Amino acid sequence: MSILKFTEDHEWLRVEGDVATVGITDYAQNALGDIVFVQLPDVGASFAQGDEAAVIESVKAAGELKMPLAGTVVEVNPALVDSPATVNEDPLGAGWFIRIRLDDSAAADALLDQAAYEKLTA
Incomplete structure (x- = not known):
């Protein structure tokens, strides 16, 4: 069973066990506009929470x-x-951008669920 x-910061995660698929939300892609370039990290790269993992460039902005x-x-x-x-x-x-093996899958419990995210972006 996956958990969304x-x-x-407008990222989403689909958590399945200790692996999560990660991307940006519809709200984020809409704010960026037409995405023209994506730079992805290397497989095997490790990141702390909040680290920049990928670069996104659009006709409006970079993110x-x-x-x-x-x-x-x-x-x-x-x-x-x-x-892109x-x-x-x-x-x-x-x-989706990347799949990560989570250091602590229980940490996902502290993130927003869909209802809380929709309230944030309303």
């Missing part, structure tokens, strides 16, 4: 994907390198 969580929780990158989405607009088209699905 959100951060106040970053911050690590919602501490962990190690186990997979990146290669489709984003050739087609996938994030605009399907931010909660095919537009």
